[in-house]
Each structure stands twice: as structure tokens, then as C-alpha cells.
Amino acid sequence: MEGWTGCGPGERRWRPVSGGGALESDAIELLRALIREACVNDGRPESGQEIRSVRVLQRFLAPAVATGRLETQVLESAPGRASLVARVRGTDPDAPSLGLLGHLDVVPVDPEGWTRNPFGGELVDGEVWGRGAVDMLYLTAAFATVIRELALAPERPRGELVLLAVADEEAGGEYGIHWLAREHPETVRVSEAISESGGMRMGRHVAIEVAEKGSAGRRLVVRGKPGHASIPYGAASASYRVGEVLQRLGEVAPVPQLGELWGAFVDARIDDPVLAQRLRDPVSVDAALPQLGGIAGYAHAVSRVTLSPTVLRAGATHNVIPAVGTIDLDIRTLPGTSDDDVDQLLAAVLGPLAAQVEIQHLRGWAATASSPREPLFAAIERAVGEVAGAPVVPIMAAGGSDARVLRELGIPAYGFGLLAPGWSYERYREGVHGNDERIDVESVALSLAALRLIVRERVG
Known part of the structure; x- marks a missing residue:
């Protein structure tokens, strides 16, 4: 697998080390690193400072960038309010362009309500602790892991895969996805996308957000x-x-x-x-x-x-x-x-x-919705069935996410995830913005496995 190695005060570099379960371990270690950057967004323009997590992603993606297969851009809407766009181009211009939309900012914490350091990124008894673990750094880490894997593959994909790791979702996205769509519309030009607010269990079903x-x-x-x-x-x-x-x-x-x-x-x-x-x-x-x-x-x-x-x-x-x-x-x-x-x-x-x-x-x-009859939703359905042996149910989210911006542009977008059995909707909501937020390794592995199948089907 790979892991962080120290290279000076406050700095980390990504390097290969031996071991098994490489992709899952990569995603877990990246998640822990993102939590430690503590990109807390309290709504003030100067908060967030997502540039710190962008630098983490740049180091993680560096081996793929070196091959020439992965193109990256760092765009700052204001000092420190940075988003990263990474793109693997495909061989077929008519094939889908799949966007992976994740955010880098997290909400504030009340340290007195936490059992562990909310920004420690500790791995304890198979769970990663920290603010943002559930919302939504585990998915952002999985997205980055999959796009790096695709860029390092021997052959170029048929379609295009785009990682949008954006700032400011927790305060409405004015310094993130809204700014990108307005000032750099080419960066969000994908044909379909997946983001957060899915994967929780509804009975024997897995919930996928379509609205x-x-x-x-x-x-x-x-x-x-x-x-x-x-x-x-x-x-x-x-x-x-x-x-x-x-x-x-x-x-x-x-x-x-x-x-x-x-x-x-x-x-x-x-x-x-x-x-x-x-x-x-x-x-x-x-x-x-x-x-x-x-x-x-x-x-x-x-x-x-x-x-x-x-x-x-x-x-x-x-x-x-x-x-x-x-x-x-x-x-x-x-x-x-x-x-x-x-x-x-x-x-x-x-x-x-x-x-x-x-x-x-x-x-x-306005409220937004994407049809569950789109090819991407069908691919999600097949992937969840193959990995978890469970049917999916399309749901509406009561809150908001950056996916609405893509839907407003006419891009089908779905809330994705595949959490482990036991992750009911109630447990998911308790973790989002709550004390002692944490995600289990099994949920990260399941989500990563399903994501890889979706990417394979949609972009090749």
C-alpha cells in the first residue's frame, strides 16, 4: 500500500510502501490526512482555507500527474479558498464525462462534545474519527483514489473522469462550485456526476439521492x-x-x-x-x-x-x-x-x-431532481447490487448540497455512497455535523468498490 512519510515540520509526502489492500488503505490514509487539515468553514470569507487540503490532494495525485495522464488545476476564488479540478481525458469524445464532486471544507466543532481530537484523524477499532469523516471527506478521498488509479492504468479510458474537489460547500458554495460554474464553466462541464448524501440503509435497500x-x-x-x-x-x-x-x-x-x-x-x-x-x-x-x-x-x-x-x-x-x-x-x-x-x-x-x-x-x-432512469443511476444500481447484494431506493435529501448546481445546469447528479449494514438513515444524520463524527473502514471499502465499478462501466 502507500502511506504518508514525514519530510519536515508540518509537511507530508506520499510514497509507496509494501503491503496489501492498497486502494482501501490509500483512501483511508488520505481521509485521515484531509481531516487533519481542519478546513473549518464558519461562513466567513476568510475561513475554510481549503488550500491546505488541496495541497494534500496534489501530493497524493502527484504520481499520476507525472505520467501525463492526469491534468490538474488549482483555482482560488479568494485567498486560500481553493478548489482542485483533476481530469483524465478519454479516447472517445462521444463517451460519458463523469464528474466526481466532493467538498473539502467542514463545519465547526464544539471540542468539549468530543471524546477524541476532532482533527486528529485517528484510526481506532476500524473507525476513522474526525470532523468531516462522514460529511464528506471519506467520499472525497475515495474519488481521488479512483481517479488516480484510472490515470495510472496501462490504457486510457474511453470516457472522461473529472474530480471536482471544491471549497465552501458548507456555507452555500459561493467560493466553490458557484464560483467555478460562473468564472470557469469549462471545469464543471461534465455529462453526469455523483456526489454526497447517499449510501445509508433504508431497510434492506441502499438509499441513493436523486433530488x-x-x-x-x-x-x-x-x-x-x-x-x-x-x-x-x-x-x-x-x-x-x-x-x-x-x-x-x-x-x-x-x-x-x-x-x-x-x-x-x-x-x-x-x-x-x-x-x-x-x-x-x-x-x-x-x-x-x-x-x-x-x-x-x-x-x-x-x-x-x-x-x-x-x-x-x-x-x-x-x-x-x-x-x-x-x-x-x-x-x-x-x-x-x-x-x-x-x-x-x-x-x-x-x-x-x-x-x-x-x-x-x-x-x-429551487429544489432540484435528476431522473432515476438515467444510465448513471442504472450503473449505480448495478454496482451496489454487485458489491452489497442490495437493491437501491431513490430518495430526496431534506438539506442541500453542491449537486444542485450541476442539476441546474442540466447535468444528472446523484448522491452516492455505500455504507456498511447498520448505517441507517438515523445513524447517518447523527454523524453529519454531530459530535464524535467517524466513519468505519468497511463503509469506505464498500463505497470505493462500488465506485470503481461505476467508473469502469461509465468511462471504461
Whole structure:
């Protein structure tokens, strides 16, 4: 296998060493190295500093670059906010161009909530510990391992394989995939792609993400009459009106909208036929949700538009009755939901309070979806079946990922992975952004094995 060898303070170089299980070991060691770079993205433009992990990838890919088969580019959207694009060109211009979209940044941690160093990249009892292990450095490492293997192969592939290891996914991608698509569109020009948010087990099925909800942020503005807080008579505090709106939002909820993916989820996850029937009925689905245990939150999220109040503001000084209050809403939409639909939904939810509320639009994006009838999805299905002996189920992600940018460009993109048995959706969600985040070696090996089969089928 290969491993890191010291070559000076703070520096590592990739060199071959003897051993077995080379590809799996390569991916594990690369994962550990990426965790140690601690590219924490807290939303500030100067955070992330993904250039550190880009340098790790450059050293890892150097043997393939030396052959002339692998082309790499490092592109910085701002100082230190770097993405790496690596490309193996094929012999047939009509063959697929497969993109492997991974991100390099990770979310912040609360060190007090961790049993081990969140940036130690420790390998303990068959598990790699560290922030980003699940989201999504294990896949980024697998992607890099496979593209290096392809570049070092004796023959050139028929199609093209492209690694997009990007910055800033955790804060929306403005310094990563969005910037690349806008400023360097040729770098993201692929015919199909795989990324994160797949591989968890839904019953005996393996979940592959084909869609993700959109975001339609709104700010609700309510107004009152200011006054001195010591003489409240005659004033009308905006704080009370904020409370009235919040109460209304808590009492009135959007109705379920059960689509094609909902039925596939129920079929895969629910064994009880009576419960399954109740879940397929929009009238009874909400009453049935409590019977789903840990997956009820996911089921609730993907079966409707959700409205979540997140930031409240009213007043700035303790002795002044505030004239203006605001409520920021995180609204997650289903495919096909327009901005007008969201505003109409809000008006319906607010009911008699709607006339007293100004609705302002915040940042958002449409829900996206790729058809599960594309050739790439079929290749994923075959690979998962061969490696794990399991069927797949197409699912919708409740959150967002960089894959939506490719879908917006008309590129079919799927959330991939093949986690070990026991990795239910609930366990996966606990690992993403949670304390003591870690991934087992078996899951890395399974994902790598399935990925190699997909690459072999799609690009040769």
C-alpha cells in the first residue's frame, strides 16, 4: 500500500510502501490526512482555507500527474479558498464525462462534545474519527483514489473522469462550485456526476439521492408603535406582534404533498402493511409519523414544504418599546414549488395576520431532481447490487448540497455512497455535523468498490 512519510515540520509526502489492500488503505490514509487539515468553514470569507487540503490532494495525485495522464488545476476564488479540478481525458469524445464532486471544507466543532481530537484523524477499532469523516471527506478521498488509479492504468479510458474537489460547500458554495460554474464553466462541464448524501440503509435497500429540497428564505416584518418602556400605555410593541405571528406559525402547518419518491421510501423502509397504507394517505400520514421513531423527522421533512423560524429580532434598547420586529424563516421547498407558491402558502398560514406582515425575500434556490432512469443511476444500481447484494431506493435529501448546481445546469447528479449494514438513515444524520463524527473502514471499502465499478462501466 502507500502511506504518508514525514519530510519536515508540518509537511507530508506520499510514497509507496509494501503491503496489501492498497486502494482501501490509500483512501483511508488520505481521509485521515484531509481531516487533519481542519478546513473549518464558519461562513466567513476568510475561513475554510481549503488550500491546505488541496495541497494534500496534489501530493497524493502527484504520481499520476507525472505520467501525463492526469491534468490538474488549482483555482482560488479568494485567498486560500481553493478548489482542485483533476481530469483524465478519454479516447472517445462521444463517451460519458463523469464528474466526481466532493467538498473539502467542514463545519465547526464544539471540542468539549468530543471524546477524541476532532482533527486528529485517528484510526481506532476500524473507525476513522474526525470532523468531516462522514460529511464528506471519506467520499472525497475515495474519488481521488479512483481517479488516480484510472490515470495510472496501462490504457486510457474511453470516457472522461473529472474530480471536482471544491471549497465552501458548507456555507452555500459561493467560493466553490458557484464560483467555478460562473468564472470557469469549462471545469464543471461534465455529462453526469455523483456526489454526497447517499449510501445509508433504508431497510434492506441502499438509499441513493436523486433530488433535494430547495430553499426559499423569507423575513417577516411586523410593525408596532414605539414608546418609552416606562410608560407602555398607548404604545404597541412589535414584540407582541412577533409573538402572535410565531403562535400562528406553530398552529398552522403546510399540508403533506406525497410524490413518487415518497412511495419508494415507504416501500423500502416500512414493513408493516397497515402503517405503510396510512403513510401513503395524505389524510392519515401525520398521525402515523410518530410510529416511525428516529426517521420521523426525515419523513416529515420530505413530505411537505417546511417553515422553520430561526432568527428573531425586536428592539435594541431595554427602555424603548420596539417599533419593528422581524422573523427569519428557513423554508425548504419541494420540486415544482415556485416563489409565488411560497408567498401564497405563507399568506394562507398567516391567515388574518397576513395583512399586518410584510414578506421580504431572502436567499434561496429551487429544489432540484435528476431522473432515476438515467444510465448513471442504472450503473449505480448495478454496482451496489454487485458489491452489497442490495437493491437501491431513490430518495430526496431534506438539506442541500453542491449537486444542485450541476442539476441546474442540466447535468444528472446523484448522491452516492455505500455504507456498511447498520448505517441507517438515523445513524447517518447523527454523524453529519454531530459530535464524535467517524466513519468505519468497511463503509469506505464498500463505497470505493462500488465506485470503481461505476467508473469502469461509465468511462471504461
